[in-house]
Amino acid sequence: MANDGNYIVYHGLLCPKETHSFESFKYAEEIKVEDEDIFTVTYPKSGTTWMQEIVPLVLNGGDLTPVQTIPNWDRVPWLEETRAALVLDRLPSPRAMVSHMPYHLMPPSFFPSKAKVIYVTRNPKDVMVSSFHFHKMASFLDDPGTFDEFLNKFLSGQVLFGKWTDHVKSWRNSDLGDRILYITYEEMVKDLRGVLERLSRFLGRDLSEETLDRVANHCCFSNMKLNAMSNYSLVPQEIMDSSKSTFLRKGVAGDWKNHFSPEQDSKFTAVLKEEMNGTNIKFPWDEE
Ligand code: PPS
Numbered sequence: 001m002a003n004d005g006n007y008i009v010y011h012g013l014l015c016p017k018e019t020h021s022f023e024s025f026k027y028a029e030e031i032k033v034e035d036e037d038i039f040t041v042t043y044p045k046s047g048t049t050w051m052q053e054i055v056p057l058v059l060n061g062g063d064l065t066p067v068q069t070i071p072n073w074d075r076v077p078w079l080e081e082t083r084a085a086l087v088l089d090r091l092p093s094p095r096a097m098v099s100h101m102p103y104h105l106m107p108p109s110f111f112p113s114k115a116k117v118i119y120v121t122r123n124p125k126d127v128m129v130s131s132f133h134f135h136k137m138a139s140f141l142d143d144p145g146t147f148d149e150f151l152n153k154f155l156s157g158q159v160l161f162g163k164w165t166d167h168v169k170s171w172r173n174s175d176l177g178d179r180i181l182y183i184t185y186e187e188m189v190k191d192l193r194g195v196l197e198r199l200s201r202f203l204g205r206d207l208s209e210e211t212l213d214r215v216a217n218h219c220c221f222s223n224m225k226l227n228a229m230s231n232y233s234l235v236p237q238e239i240m241d242s243s244k245s246t247f248l249r250k251g252v253a254g255d256w257k258n259h260f261s262p263e264q265d266s267k268f269t270a271v272l273k274e275e276m277n278g279t280n281i282k283f284p285w286d287e288e
């Protein structure tokens with residue numbers, strides 16, 4: 001591990017010092033994963049906050065109390081962040097956590113356990129756009145530079161948690177069998193109700209039609225944007241400047257089309273195609 005300005009470097013991955021430390025990674029490595037644990041794993045900007053809202057509601061049968069009273073980072077904490085050591089022991093069972101870790105860097109006790117994983121993937125072009133705006137509003141991250149400069153950093157993996165392709169390939173090639181459920185952000189945008197049904201089956205919860213409707217309604221973008229426990233308005237303005245961009249910014253699929261030039265699109269598509277070559281991993285946005 002090394003220090004690099006705003007970041008620490010963990011196994012070659014850039015992570016913000018604001019929320020991560022050498023101790024927090026050691027804590028994550030040494031955690032005793034329980035069979036009942038549920039991890040939502042994402043490459044940053046793929047739907048983490050959305051799942052921090054959804055998973056507790058699916059687990060508790062749609063009781064809104066935790067999502068209305070506990071900030072998302074304590075309600076469903078990040079495995080690798082500094083707050084984990086403070087809140088993990090207080091989580092109700094089953095424990096729900098989020099993580100940006102690639103597969104091979106999960107805690108050793110995760111692999112032989114029966115813990116479940118929800119892996120959310122998002123069109124990397126939209127991930128990059130979301131991340132670009134996030135870097136503008138988050139004072140604890142380096143300035144992203146121009147859009148073109150940030151695009152090059154994204155493609156070369158000089159961004160938070162490394163290359164998108166490495167992350168996705170690591171989790172898509174996992175040997176977790178029915179311990180892992182793959183969901184895309186785009187499916188959630190298109191049919192949140194359908195995703196909730198899949199999720200509740202995966203998590204062994206039998207939710208009524210009325211509960212599914214209530215959870216879907218609570219977790220729509222416009223309602224989450226109003227929830228102070230989830231919209232990051234509790235974070236001081238000097239750390240996240242909402243006058244530059246809001247954390248829950250647009251919440252749509254395909255915003256990249258408003259940002260990419262035809263040349264940037266061709267380059268991005270070519271690099272990703274090359275890196276995903278031979279993997280048999282197909283996404284709905286590949287055909288766009
Ligand atoms: S982070 O920093 O990794 O935790 O970010 P993450 O939460 O993974 O991603 C942030 C993007 O998710 C969008 N988001 C939503 N979209 C639709 N509906 C709901 N309910 C929702 N909640 C969060 C959020 O707006 C960010 O995407 P952009 O494109 O920037 O709007």
